[in-house]
Amino acid sequence: MKKIGIIGIGNMGFAILEALVKKFDVSNLYISDTSEEKIKSAIKNLKIPKNNCFLDFNDLLKQIDIVILAIKPQAFEEFTKFIKIDLKDKVVISIMAGVSIEKINKFLKIKKIIRSMPNLCAQVSQALTGWISSKEVSKTEKEIAKKIFRSFGEEIELKKEDKINELTALSGSGPAYFFYLTELLEEKANFFGFTEEEARKIAEITFIGSAKVLEKSRNLPSAPLTSMDLKNAVTSKGGTTEAALKFMEENKFGEIFQNAVECAKRRAEEMNGK
Ligand SMILES: NC(=O)c1ccc[n+]([C@@H]2O[C@H](COP(=O)([O-])OP(=O)(O)OC[C@H]3O[C@@H](n4cnc5c(N)ncnc54)[C@H](OP(=O)(O)O)[C@@H]3O)[C@@H](O)[C@H]2O)c1
Incomplete structure (x- = not known):
């Protein structure tokens, strides 16, 4: 079983986590947020094991195979300056609006990237998530990503990355x-x-x-x-x-x-x- 981490337990990250705990073994779920309050809430309300929760995201990155990046797009570049872990074998699923696969690759020095656009309805597990992956993501890894997206709604694999713009206008907004x-x-x-x-x-x-x-x-x-x-x-x-x-x-x-x-x-x- 792959270990899945979420960095950023804000509006979207928490909604995704809430859905994941229903579909995945909670012992394989890891979270990181700069706010102690949000971590405490996930431990209390979603029964995330204490040892799987980190204030420093580098501690999370040491543990996981797949990381869901749910921080704000404006925080992304600053965030990458503090990464101390080699991410080369990991899969990143980004939900950040407006951050391209090329940019994620450049700043994270990682090849296996899935860029996605869910919407607010993740809160009630009724999101529509459009996604596209870099060519290095394997079929098995794509299947896991689909299982993740389906835990909080329905998904569509997009043919081209710029379809994300149309999807953002349709289902994002x-x-x-x-x-x-x-x-x-x-x-x-x-x-x-x-x-x-x-x-x-x-x-x-x-x-x-x-x-x-x-x-x-x-x-x-x-x-x-x-x-x-x-x-x-x-x-x-x-x-x-x-x-x-x-x-x-x-x-x-x-x-x-x-x-x-x-x-x-x-x-x-x-x-x-x-
Ligand atoms: N909201 C939507 O409807 C929607 C729809 C589709 C996609 N998205 C995308 O989803 C992402 C998250 O949006 P949101 O509305 O959930 O934002 P949010 O509520 O601000 O959540 C982001 C969380 O990440 C935390 N964070 C920031 N830097 C961190 C770090 N270095 N390590 C660990 N945690 C960190 C923030 O903590 P602090 O508050 O302490 O900074 C905050 O709790 C965005 O990229 C957005 O584009 C959102």
Whole structure:
């Protein structure tokens, strides 16, 4: 069994760790964070063995075969200055936004690199993770990476590294698009005179319920339904939903939304130095 370490137990690192403890033997999981509080929380809440937790990431690197880098991209270059361990035989899985395989290779002097882009939904094990590996990563190592990604959602192996920019615009930023629609619905419910509590409930339950219906429908063994099928099912001829959707279409809501996703893609490209 390979030993897996996570450096950086922040929002994403903790969510990933929480998923890993359900799928892997906890004695093979190692963590490092500069914050003693975060380490204590992982020991208490996720039962990570004390001896597998380190304030100095070099102690973790001595132990593991695969390391998940979950620190902020801005901290990466500084972090590499303190590495004292030869990483040559290890596999690095980076979740850092905007840090290319070439840059990881240059700063870590390591060949086996998997660059990935999960999203916030890792917190509920429903992340979509797109990933790509350097050619030195073996088939077996890729299988382990897939098992890691699947422990907190679903994964897609990308064909080219620059697909990460598109994926970032789609699924990386994606949760915020749905939260924004929920926010707008809540605002309108407030405008209609519902109390704040009611408005929030109306918007949030509508969003959560819709997501669950989609989840149930896409898993139907006989004939899975798409989001378009479900939208059509709610839209009766001459009804209220049709009136709203017609207005959106006439006012180019679809076009605005697609252009917004393009903006996110362009920003991802800029951040990647393309
Ligand atoms: N948040 C998202 O939705 C999302 C989605 C996809 C990808 N990502 C990527 O995920 C990564 C982590 O994001 P996040 O939101 O989880 O950030 P975060 O909450 O700031 O977590 C980073 C953690 O790493 C720790 N850390 C920094 N330097 C360290 C070192 N040398 N050794 C050990 N631990 C160290 C930080 O400790 P301190 O706080 O003490 O510095 C912090 O606990 C980023 O690269 C981001 O691009 C995030």
